[in-house]
Amino acid sequence: MSRKQDAREAIMVGHRSDGSAVQRPLSPHLQVYDMLQMTSALSISGRITGVVWVGGVLFMVWWLLAAASGADAFGAVQWFASSVIGVIFLFGLTAAAWFHTLNGVRHLAWDAGYGYDIPSTYRSGRWVLVGTALATAATWILATGAWLT
């Protein structure tokens, strides 16, 4: 390989299908991209919130299994859900789930061909962030109202 000009080139090593090395950008991207931009920050956040939602999926499975098992098992789920850690977990999960969903809609719009230019991307990114905050608040107002009645 030729002498490296830039430290970031160190991770730009891929392979052609015949095995010979080629220099091109690869994942992970985290060391290279400026994460303070709307584009890269929301992109990696979409991935991170997806992984966080796996925790939520596990909670959903636990909830369903406990409901099928009986009142004792379900009591454990309700105890967790109303504990301090549980509330924090569920609140963070709600925010992550809404962000992942709204960012996913943004992706589907891109897949359909809409909104590729930078101003539109930044605008839709802002809408995703605002929408996440509003939807999370609305979901928790609904849940708190249901819990109190």
Place this chain on the structure above:
Amino acid sequence: MAHEYARSTTLRTPLGRARGLGAAKSGMHHWWTQRVTSAALLPLTLWFVLSAASLAGAGHAATVEWIARPWNAVLLLATIGLTFHHTASGLQVIIEDYVRQEWVKITAILVTKAICVVLALAAALAVLRIAV
């Protein structure tokens, strides 16, 4: 290292073509099923999250009664199946992006798929036990 090939309309080498259809290894399928499951999960997840939020503090009997209603059970089963398919696919691309060694990558993907299948079946069984 220049080679002359009979068909010059493609830049692919014959070996590249034989080794597995390029980087994606299976064409558009993964990308498309992710979009389909995403679109289907949009209404389903909204329904599930809002329903679960409205069931907060409802107690075991009320929750079981809610799950047992046929329409809720059907939508729950759809949600479970699509969620785990979407999750397994999403985790697969993450593993493919960040894991370098081939055997670790393949093992991780297979284990992830296996766990998703088992959890999906367990959740579906729970819903069926309540609703049937």
